[in-house]
Each structure stands twice: as C-alpha cells, then as structure tokens.
Amino acid sequence: MKKIILSFALIFYIISAFSQTALKPVKIDNLVTVSLPVGFQKKDTLGQRIYSANALYGFMTVIAAPNEKNNTPLNKENDLNNVLKKYITSIQGQSGAGSSAQHVRDTTIGTLKAKVFTLKNDDGNGTIQLINFTLLYTKDTTYTFEYVYPAERKDVVKTEYKAYSSSIRLSPQLQRNDQYLSNEKALPVGKIALYGGGALVIILVVVLVVRRKKKLSLS
Numbered sequence: 347m348k349k350i351i352l353s354f355a356l357i358f359y360i361i362s363a364f365s366q367t368a369l370k371p372v373k374i375d376n377l378v379t380v381s382l383p384v385g386f387q388k389k390d391t392l393g394q395r396i397y398s399a400n401a402l403y404g405f406m407t408v409i410a411a412p413n414e415k416n417n418t419p420l421n422k423e424n425d426l427n428n429v430l431k432k433y434i435t436s437i438q439g440q441s442g443a444g445s446s447a448q449h450v451r452d453t454t455i456g457t458l459k460a461k462v463f464t465l466k467n468d469d470g471n472g473t474i475q476l477i478n479f480t481l482l483y484t485k486d487t488t489y490t491f492e493y494v495y496p497a498e499r500k501d502v503v504k505t506e507y508k509a510y511s512s513s514i515r516l517s518p519q520l521q522r523n524d525q526y527l528s529n530e531k532a533l534p535v536g537k538i539a540l541y542g543g544g545a546l547v548i549i550l551v552v553v554l555v556v557r558r559k560k561k562l563s564l565s
Contacts, residue, residue, distance in 0.1 A: 369509055372397060374410050377520050378482075378489055381513035382406055403503040404495035406510055411488050419485055420526040423459070426483060430461040433481055433488075437465065444468040455482060456516035458525055466497075476500065478507060480514070484524045 369381035374395065383406070386399035394411040420426050438447045450463040465477040474497035482489040493510055495503050 369401075369513060371513070371515075372408075374408060374489070375487070377484075377487075377517040378410070379513075379515040380408055380491065381510065382408070401506055401510070403499050403506050404493050407490075407492040407494070409490040409492075411490070413484075413486060413488060417485070422528050423526055426459060426526045429483055430481055433483075434461065434463060434479075437479070441465060441467060444470055453480070455480075455514050456518075457521055458482060458484070458516065459522075478511070480511060482514075484520060486524075 370384055371379050372382045372386065373379050374397065380397075382397060383399045383401050386397055386406075389396045389398075394409060396410075397406075397408040399406050420429065434447050434450060438445050445465055445467050448464045448466055450461065453460050453462045460480055460482040462478075462480050465479060467475040467477070476495055476497055478493040480491040482491075491511065491514065493503070493507050
C-alpha cells in the first residue's frame with residue numbers, strides 16, 4: 347500500500363513539474379532534428395552519434411549510425427521493408443529471451459517511411475521495461491529514436507512521448523529516393539541482406555541501454 351501511495355504522489359509531482367522540463371530542438375545532423383530535454387549528453391562512438399537524456403517519465407536516446415559506403419542501394423519499397431524487419435528481429439534477439447517486439451507498424455516522417463514498435467523486456471521477476479522505437483533508414487544513415495520507461499508508467503508517458511516522437515523533423519533534401527530507388531512494389535528477386543553497417547552498432551547500443559535502464563523505477 348505504501349508503494350502505491352508513493353507512486354501516486356510521485357505522479358502528481360511529475361505532472362506539476364512538467365512545464366519546467368520542456369523539450370528543445372537538437373540538430374542531430376544537417377538532415378534530422380529532434381527535441382530533447384535540456385542537459386542531454388552527446389557521444390561520438392565508432393563513427394556514430396548518440397544523444398541521450400533523462401526526461402520526467404523516461405529515458406530518450408537518439409542514434410545516428412552511418413551505413414557502409416559500398417552498400418548496394420535499395421531498389422524497391424519491399425527491400426526497405428525487409429531491411430527494417432531485420433533490424434527489428436535483430437534488436438529483439440539481442441535484447442534477451444524475455445524481450446518481444448510489439449505493435450509493429452509503418453509510419454511516415456516527412457516524405458520517408460519508418461517503422462514504429464515497442465520492445466517489451468521482462469526479466470521474469472516482475473520487472474517489465476518498455477522501449478518505444480522509431481527506425482528511420484536512409485541510404486547514408488540509419489536513425490534510431492528510443493524512449494525507455496518502466497511498464498508502471500505506461501499510462502502517464504503518452505504526452506511526453508508524443509512530444510518527443512512528433513518533434514522529429516527532416517530536411518526537404520531527404521526524399522523517397524534516399525531510401526529506395528524505384529516505385530515498383532514487386533517482390534525482390536534474391537534474398538535481401540541487412541543493409542547498413544550501422545546495424546550492429548545500433549543493436550549493441552540498444553542492449554547497453556536496456557541493461558543500464560533495467561533499474562529505472564519510480565523511486
């Protein structure tokens with residue numbers, strides 16, 4: 347009972363303090379901008395840029411991982427779909443046996459196609475952590491937007507998460523042919539490999555974030 351009372355007290359405190367933690371636009375590169383809390387951290391690791399910040403309800407991470415320069419361009423939308431599906435499968439597989447990708451769906455950001463899903467991490471001891479993902483693939487860079495929070499906050503994160511996810515802005519320079527070349531939607535002839543050398547780096551960072559935020563709680 348004490349935990350329930352403390353949880354409600356913390357929620358009311360967070361709601362009252364929300365106006366003090368407004369998100370501010372951050373330029374990830376010349377093509378992508380997203381809003382993060384003031385005091386975010388930036389790291390350059392193995393050629394990628396990682397932005398992270400604690401918000402009121404959750405933890406935000408943005409990863410911009412450059413793709414291999416010698417990659418064969420994706421030809422069709424189905425090729426892009428396959429690449430994004432493999433990213434999701436890899437992230438789920440590397441996050442542990444208790445992880446599952448849920449609510450996988452397509453979305454659009456500007457003129458580009460992206461994938462949105464929630465990764466559920468269950469440690470088997472009653473602790474459930476959720477990560478809302480947005481995956482955006484371009485021929486040069488793969489962008490991963492994450493929002494990590496404990497399952498207990500599922501009903502109170504909506505406003506903050508919406509402010510974060512809807513703040514993603516793309517330069518007009520990014521167009522559909524920065525993802526795939528043809529408008530045709532026929533199935534690819536051969537198997538589609540996982541394009542983007544940044545994929546492994548993204549997965550490793552995701553695993554580290556998951557482990558690091560396992561202890562994220564309402565206390």
